[in-house]
Amino acid sequence: MSPLVDKNSGAVAVIGLGRFGSSLALELTRRGTEVLAIDHRTAAVRSLTGRITQVAAADSTDLDALRQLGVADFHRVVCAIGSDLEASILTSSLLVELEIDDIWAKAISRQHGQILERIGVQHVVFPEHDMGERVAHLVSGRLLDYMEVDEHFAMAKIHPPKDYVGIALGRSGLRRKHGVTIVAVKPSGEEFTYATADTELAYGDIIIVSGRPDQVERFAELP
Incomplete structure (x- = not known):
């Protein structure tokens, strides 16, 4: 279980630390929000260590890994994975399975966004398009x-x-x-x-x- 949160806290988990995910995690931190940032790439994790409340290297397509990190305890989770559609869709589906109350996910195309909506993501964002x-x-x-x-x-x-x-x-x-x-x-x-x-x-x-x-x-x- 993550030491950051219970279901009623304002903490946010951000999965995927590319440009969008990293910028989001850092801005949330700057605004005083506690953040758990997750990426499978150790270099991405290392670059944010000490700058964000908690950073972890993990495979977000592994349900057990998400549970061990306490992602299920978060009220709000952002899937910021964009270029790897399979990882984005699978991670988002696992967040739905974990019954996260408020799921946000990045999409890189309308078709990608439609798939995310169909699997139960409440908020789909198109950063590049917008x-x-x-x-x-x-x-x-x-x-x-x-x-x-x-x-x-x-x-x-x-x-x-x-x-x-x-x-x-x-x-x-x-x-x-x-x-x-x-x-x-x-x-x-x-x-x-x-x-x-x-x-x-x-x-x-x-x-x-x-x-x-x-x-x-x-x-x-x-x-």
């Missing part, structure tokens, strides 16, 4: 930052279009015309504050706008 899509939005337009929460809702950080500078948001007809909502405003040299009906935008402001992805993108392209 990052590529986000960067594409940033590179191709006026967006300063962009996050697609799901297929029907997105948030973006942009400068305000000139037609909405100097007008109170409550009088601008913004939502009626463009279907988006300005959530927060950051005046030049200040911090973000919640936008209200009385908020007037200025040149140099940064705004957070939300709405359907297509609406957000069209609004961001306004001069």
Whole structure:
């Protein structure tokens, strides 16, 4: 049994210490989360020893090895194995067999993701695809930052279009015309504050706008 956890703790087990898994484990550790990191490659394990709460070299496709490491005691486990599809799928199926409450798994293709979902993985992530899509939005337009929460809702950080500078948001007809909502405003040299009906935008402001992805993108392209 892992010394880190019981079922009610916030600790996370990360299986697979490639670039994605290592970055995830280190970031969780930086945020104060206790992490058990597992990989079959001793070099990968050695590189993180002393930087993460607990690191172990083990074959994650071996159910007994997972049990011995106490993986079954974790509420949340991430299978960060990507390139080895067989290991990814088998490891994820063992996590389902161990009745882990909250399983996250990396997928490298839609087909891979569909298989993971079918065997019972609750959360499938596509790091390369999602990052590529986000960067594409940033590179191709006026967006300063962009996050697609799901297929029907997105948030973006942009400068305000000139037609909405100097007008109170409550009088601008913004939502009626463009279907988006300005959530927060950051005046030049200040911090973000919640936008209200009385908020007037200025040149140099940064705004957070939300709405359907297509609406957000069209609004961001306004001069």
